[in-house]
Amino acid sequence: MTPLLRVEQVRAALPGGRPVLRGVDLAVAAGEVHGLVGESGGGKTMLARAVAGVLPEGVRVTAGRIGFAGQDVLALPPRSRRALLGHSIAMILQNPSAALNPVLRVERQLAEVLRAQGRSRAEARDTALDWLERVQIRDPARVLGQYPHELSGGMCQRIVIAMAFACQPQLIIADEPTTALDVTVQLEVLRLIRQLQRESGVAVLFVTHDLGVVAKLCDRMSVLFAGRVLECGSVAEVFARPAHAYTAALLAAMPRYDEPERGLHPVPTALVEQLWADTAEADRAAAA
Amino acid sequence: MRPRWNLPLLLGGGGVAVLLLVGLLAPWLAPHDPMEQDLLAQNLPPFWSAARDPAYLLGTDSLGRDLLSRLIWGVRPALLVMLAGTSLSGGVGMLLGLVAGYLGGWADALVSRTVEVFMSFPPMLLAIVLAAVIGPGLNTVILAVALIGWTRFARVMRAETLKLREQDFVLAARLMAVGGGRILFGEILPNLTPIALALLSLEMGRAIVVEAVLAFIGFSSSDIPTWGGVVADGRDTFNQAWWVITSGMACILASVLLLNLLGDGLRRATQRGDE
């Protein structure tokens, strides 16, 4: 069976020509929760946005193939590519307070998604209320009439999550959806995503730099470093037998509350530097 | 990477210098008496036309006066209003703005309120009211420029002084119990020079326009040639002598653009000094 999302040897370059994705391979099956981990600056967000087709201006995919539901999306005309968004693919962003439009009421922003599904105005309001309840927002009728600045970060993220799931997509890309939240809220939001995912059976590409989250939430995982996937496999397998030294170091660096005597083992700087040096060498070789 | 030459400053400064020279040397540069009418030489075209008269390089207006001489003499009132008007508005406005920003409290409230009141008159209305009260003439124009412009100086200087007042070197001077006047004139004023210069040249451009407008509507002196007067004369005879009004407009536009260029150049030059 072909996976829902298949990323093959995808390369992308920043405006100056600097590579940011250096041949990424990734596969996410339908209904799977796939963790994408890696240090910050490694290109996780770029990969997520490349998949959704919403790269920042000037950043472009230079090589490779992105297959989604049997289509080669890079070959699609812009209009058809956009048609996937909000219907087959949805996205949850890192900073919920910035992701909501500050001058529009929650109702309008949520209804925009529902109206795109072909619902009438009245239906959209009812469905919006329904979704706010499903993401465990108290007093949803009041929240619908509020502006983002009146809501906490956690509330905003719940609304963004509601928008994503309300699209009833096949794939949700969640780019560090809890990083900007308070620790207590993080846990609630993670549980919420897990629960909604189980109910709907949607596939999730879950971007994070927190292996603990991957352990709790994900079925399979990929480790991204400098725009390349170093290792990929089921979470249990990778955690038990990391194949790459970098993965092993990441795992060792995880804070373990069950074994506090282990202490902290940060990822060795020498290893990271070696990996970057190799990458730079490969870049030069590719350029020559 | 910045170019080594500050082109706006060179062009603007050079242009304004030329204007000053033309104004000073007007009696020697002008080929004719600008007021002298020659009813046999009305509406003569400029030098590139076949029907030209070589004695009148840019042609003549409907009263047969030499256009070039009128434009050259017109530099004088423009410069006079520009320099005197902005000295007045800049002097008063900057002083009040500095005092308001530095002292704060009731002084600030008084100045800010006064600025507000003056800004609730349309600028042209102030000029016209002034002309009605003290009669037309160059003095009226200069006063009008001052009345219209001082609020902008005051507002900018007040805001800048407020910003500076809280900065380290001013606080340090205060801690050392340096007197208020010394802080204001020794520490704050030098830091405001760049912005004051840029503001002055912008305001000079505005002064030229105010002078032209008041001359155009007949509220400047009628005994001397002015650019606004040339424009007003040429407006009714555009079909017979289009060069009269267009040359007047060109003089106004060119000097405004030069002054704006100078302002840009000054801003750029002083910013470079900051870095």
Next chain:
Amino acid sequence: MTASTVLRRLLQALPTLFGVVLIIFVLLRVVPGDPISMMVTGESTPDDIARLRRAYGLDQPIPMQFALYLAALARGDFGTSITMKQDVLGLVLQRLPATLELALCAFVLATTTGMLAGLAAVRWRRHWPEAAVEGASAVALAIPEFLWALILVLALSVALPLFPSSGRVDPVVATAFHTQFYLLESLVTLQPHLAAELLSHLALPALALAIPLAAIIARVLRTALLEAMRQDYMLLAQVKGLSPNAALLRHALPNALIPTVTVAGVQVVLLLGGTVLVELIFAYPGLGNMLYRAAVNRDLPVIQGVTMVFSVLFVLLNLAVDLSYALLDPRIRQA
């Protein structure tokens, strides 16, 4: 935004209006001699003059005169025009609609062209529309309004006789109107030929007034839209599947309008003030022309009246600009 906020802002404007009245009063006293010297003719006797002085309260001490003046203003008594021998308030109110229609037309023209230009520059950025909008607004702002007005007259009225260069309406037609709001009346009573006639007269003066405002709106809106496009909510709008046009209009524009109104608001006030000059150049029979005529004739009561009306309009306009921020920005509205 509540009525009490509006009321509070109006009350805050009262000291400014008081200052305006004070300045007008002082300017009046600066007049060599006093207002009477302009009313008397050669054959007035000293007795006549004394009677006039008493009638105008000029024999009172200055503070008393100011108090009397304030009291008269409060009653709506702006005095009597010296040259027209009519109640000043009535004269001014009769001319006000012409100026308001001119300013309003210019405002509508400027906001629509400015907004369309700003939006086009962003929608097609890095293509010719952006360069064109940038270039046009730079030129529009470099040339002073006075020269724009003259350029328009020379180009579109004298050289190419497309529009009339002066007046508001053909005097014969003017008798057909019942109010002074000619344009409004012709639109409400569905008389398109009259409206067209009025608009052809309004075209050039309104354009002259609109050019700087349109240029500023286009510029600020473009910058503000580009800033908005960098925000996460625009990414989310894209991810929702919105088309670039819908994202621009529904998500970026409402945000970009806030800084645009902040910057352009000042310019709107200048537009109203600019009517004085533009009315003179186009011989448009509004307040500006009335003021000019009064200045030439030194008709001080009319000058006072026009000045007062303009100051009140300025205060109201500034209030409207302030209120519009609150309307656009929920974060201010609820603060």
